[in-house]
Amino acid sequence: xxxxxxxxxxxxxxxLGMGAYPLYEFVVSKRIHPPKxxxxxxxxxxxxxxxxxxxxxxxxxxxxxxxxxxxxxxxCTVNYEPNLKMFICPCHQSRFMWNGTYISGPADGKNLxxxxxxxxxxxxxxxxxxPRGA
Amino acid sequence: MDxxxxxxxxxxxxxxxxxxxxGIIVAYQYEVSEPFISTVAIDGLLPFGRFFRALxxxxxxxxxxxxxxxxxxxxxxxxxxxYPPWRxxxxxMTIPAAVFALFTGYVLRYDATxxxxxxxxxxxxxxxxxxGHILDRFIIAIPNEGLNRVYLFHIILTILLWVLGTWYxxxxxxxxxxxxxxxxxxxxxxxxxxxxxxxxxGLNVTLIKGPWFFLAVQELLRYIPPIFAGIxxxxxxxxxxxxxxxxxxxxxxxxxxxxxxxxxxxxxxxMWLS
Numbered sequence: 001x002x003x004x005x006x007x008x009x010x011x012x013x014x015x016l017g018m019g020a021y022p023l024y025e026f027v028v029s030k031r032i033h034p035p036k037x038x039x040x041x042x043x044x045x046x047x048x049x050x051x052x053x054x055x056x057x058x059x060x061x062x063x064x065x066x067x068x069x070x071x072x073x074x075x076c077t078v079n080y081e082p083n084l085k086m087f088i089c090p091c092h093q094s095r096f097m098w099n100g101t102y103i104s105g106p107a108d109g110k111n112l113x114x115x116x117x118x119x120x121x122x123x124x125x126x127x128x129x130x131p132r133g134a
Numbered sequence: 135m136d137x138x139x140x141x142x143x144x145x146x147x148x149x150x151x152x153x154x155x156x157g158i159i160v161a162y163q164y165e166v167s168e169p170f171i172s173t174v175a176i177d178g179l180l181p182f183g184r185f186f187r188a189l190x191x192x193x194x195x196x197x198x199x200x201x202x203x204x205x206x207x208x209x210x211x212x213x214x215x216x217y218p219p220w221r222x223x224x225x226x227m228t229i230p231a232a233v234f235a236l237f238t239g240y241v242l243r244y245d246a247t248x249x250x251x252x253x254x255x256x257x258x259x260x261x262x263x264x265x266g267h268i269l270d271r272f273i274i275a276i277p278n279e280g281l282n283r284v285y286l287f288h289i290i291l292t293i294l295l296w297v298l299g300t301w302y303x304x305x306x307x308x309x310x311x312x313x314x315x316x317x318x319x320x321x322x323x324x325x326x327x328x329x330x331x332x333x334x335x336g337l338n339v340t341l342i343k344g345p346w347f348f349l350a351v352q353e354l355l356r357y358i359p360p361i362f363a364g365i366x367x368x369x370x371x372x373x374x375x376x377x378x379x380x381x382x383x384x385x386x387x388x389x390x391x392x393x394x395x396x397x398x399x400x401x402x403x404x405m406w407l408s
Binding site: 024027028033070071073079081090092106133 | 254
């Protein structure tokens with residue numbers, strides 16, 4: 001490679017980089033979204049639960065637990081099996097206990113996430129904070 | 135009938151044309167912000183919606199099947215080593231592009247299968263070393279962007295496939311009337327008889343079977359780490375095919391590719407029958 005062609009190629013590579021950088025920054029940047037608040041106007045007794053597209057809310061003696069339905073293997077939506085009291089992933093058959101604890105399958109020891117829950121005054125229900133991207 | 139004499143490439147282009155036209159029609163009523171609801175509305179409420187979506191679905195399936203057969207038949211017919219390597223490389227890239235375009239179609243309907251397919255694809259792409267996260271942001275990024283980028287890629291890939299398959303590959307943008315008519319009639323009849331698949335909402339199923347061309351990968355993902363089952367295994371034959379003219383020992387390469395194909399068919403059958 002001659003000096004002239006080296007300089008010419010370098011010029012084009014730098015120019016390409018200068019063009020690619022703004023594109024990269026524009027596409028890769030995430031707009032900030034606040035967590036989504038899901039209001040549940042229903043009072044549950046310990047042992048009762050309610051299912052939503054993104055989570056299941058269980059009432060326990062120690063307070064409510066919102067368990068994410070996003071499988072920790074590859075992100076499929078897990079389904080709750082009330083008879084077995086466990087979540088089963090329909091894609092690759094990972095299994096989790098009702099409280100999200102890993103039991104078996106390719107999720108490889110990773111428990112389901114939990115979302116923050118606030119109990120509304122006078123036991124009027126709950127607010128579950130679902131993070132964006134969950 | 136001699137399978138080698140059938141113009142598979144032209145059939146594929148014709149199917150792509152039918153797919154594009156029917157896709158444009160479906161797009162008039164499809165809403166990317168409400169993918170599932172709008173797809174259900176297309177199927178259930180709008181006049182002829184079920185037919186147009188089925189036409190788009192089946193013509194797209196035909197396109198991918200024809201392009202597979204076209205590749206296999208043409209590779210057997212001619213000596214690949216005489217092909218300019220760069221041109222061959224670009225053409226082989228149309229195969230994963232076609233599969234991905236079809237795949238994004240599954241995701242866009244956003245029923246249980248579509249949602250799972252999107253989530254799996256996103257997690258697999260993110261597992262590509264170094265550039266996984268960037269790739270995900272460019273192509274999928276469903277949790278933050280909804281289906282905007284998937285829809286964008288669905289359209290971009292279709293345009294790219296048409297450009298590469300016609301202007302770049304055959305130097306002519308259109309096909310013969312007879313072939314186009316044949317594929318159009320075939321797709322129309324199929325769409326009249328069969329509806330495009332759609333999962334019912336709220337089903338509490340314990341097993342979702344993904345798109346037919348990814349069943350083998352789905353089966354392997356149950357047992358093997360995602361980087362191997364979801365990335366290396368399906369990409370290997372594409373890479374080998376892309377560099378096929380450069381291999382001196384063509385027989386060993388072919389043996390490997392056939393073994394891979396057999397393993398893929400076996401895994402597909404296991405998942406399909408489960």
